[in-house]
Amino acid sequence: MALIVQKYGGSSVADAESIKRVAKRIVDTRRAGHEVVVAVSAMGDTTDELLDLAGQVAPIPAPRELDMLLSSGERISMALLAMAIHSMGFEARSFTGSQAGMITDATHGAARIVDVTPVRLREALDEGAIVIVAGFQGFNRDTRDITTLGRGGSDTTAVALAAALEADVCEIYSDVDGIFTADPRVVPLARKLGRVGSEEMLELAANGAKVLYIRAVEYARRHGVLIHARSTFSASEGTWVLDASKKSPLVPEGATMEEPIVAGVATDLSQAKITVIGVPDVPGKAADIFKIVAKSGANVDMIVQNVSAAATGRTDISFTLPKTDATTALKALAGEQAEVGFESLVHDDQIGKLSVVGAGMRTHSGVSATLFEALSMAGVNIEMISTSEIRISVVVRGVDLAEAARLVHTAYGLDGDAEATVHAGTGR
16 A cells, blocks of 8 residues: 555646546545545636736735635635545545645745644544645744745645655646656647656756646655656556656656656746846946846846957846746846946847756767757757756747747657647646
8 A cells, every 4th residue: 555645736626527537536546545645726727817806906915815815726626626535435634735734934925835744634544534635825833824835836735745744656647648758739749758857857847847846846856755747637657757766666667767868848938038238347247237136036047148349348148037027127127227337128028948958968969969950950040048967948039939849859859659648738
């Protein structure tokens, strides 16, 4: 008998029929003799609808009250799921994040987990119950307020519960069959991976892959949690996310054999580019610029500084950041223009980032040449380049991103024999 933590996203519990389908899968797992803990997201687009509603009554909703509102979505789905399981003759108990012992810091909207004390969950399991936990939410001991974990919080909830309960596996269910070599909505011939390393998964998640969120992958890697990414709509084997050294009787032998040079191609249309034009090319100016950006709360990704113009002694610095952070960063920079001494700012929100990820890059040459040749043959211009040990990222025009991804995917020999199946259509 194993202890299995399962997580179901919004598309998996979008309506009553979907909830009953999920309940049957959970009951089947329990019938097989396993203990089951489930972390569940809000139904369908509930969270987005609640955010829209909050915006209609208050232009800038109070963070504490917004968390109170948003956490209600998961409470609805957890209760309905528990009811569905009861109707199938099995005991299920639902718990909010605070009841489940998800202790966080006091940051509303993006709280970090600081401790997990699943005492009530363990008691329920020992009494033979299936445990249902509201994902995405927690509780701060100092303020005694409800908090939410931000986008992808239900993934993080599931992994944190798996770590605290020492679960054998954390199954993350979505509307795709696992981790693919690219987003199958962008690259139809993307192939499902049997296994992907946690380091590669971190890079893929950080650069646009939507099936798993980076905070959940980070938490799993830090605490040694085995992740199995699967589809709610299929009983087929998914993708195992694990370190090369990790052994588990649950992982099929063949799933540990894949060691491709390139594991996948990730795409991201959520970023914007800011160029600071005419920066005095003297020590300390770049530091001044990024201190201002940091104080605005923006999360900078890629940075490129041009060669200084000899005639003027000035240079341009470009960087990318989430589109949602761009306005505040621009405002902060404009407010300090005179002090820093740059000439102007240019904002571009029509870019796309393409990333090639693979642990094999460390020991194989020619990976970057293949990428640049594929883009060159397609006539796609590269605006920025960034690399790590196992990743190459480029910024291109947003309108070119999908075609570029398909061509690069083919160039690395990643195409499958048939188009991938997407069961629902959101990626979550």
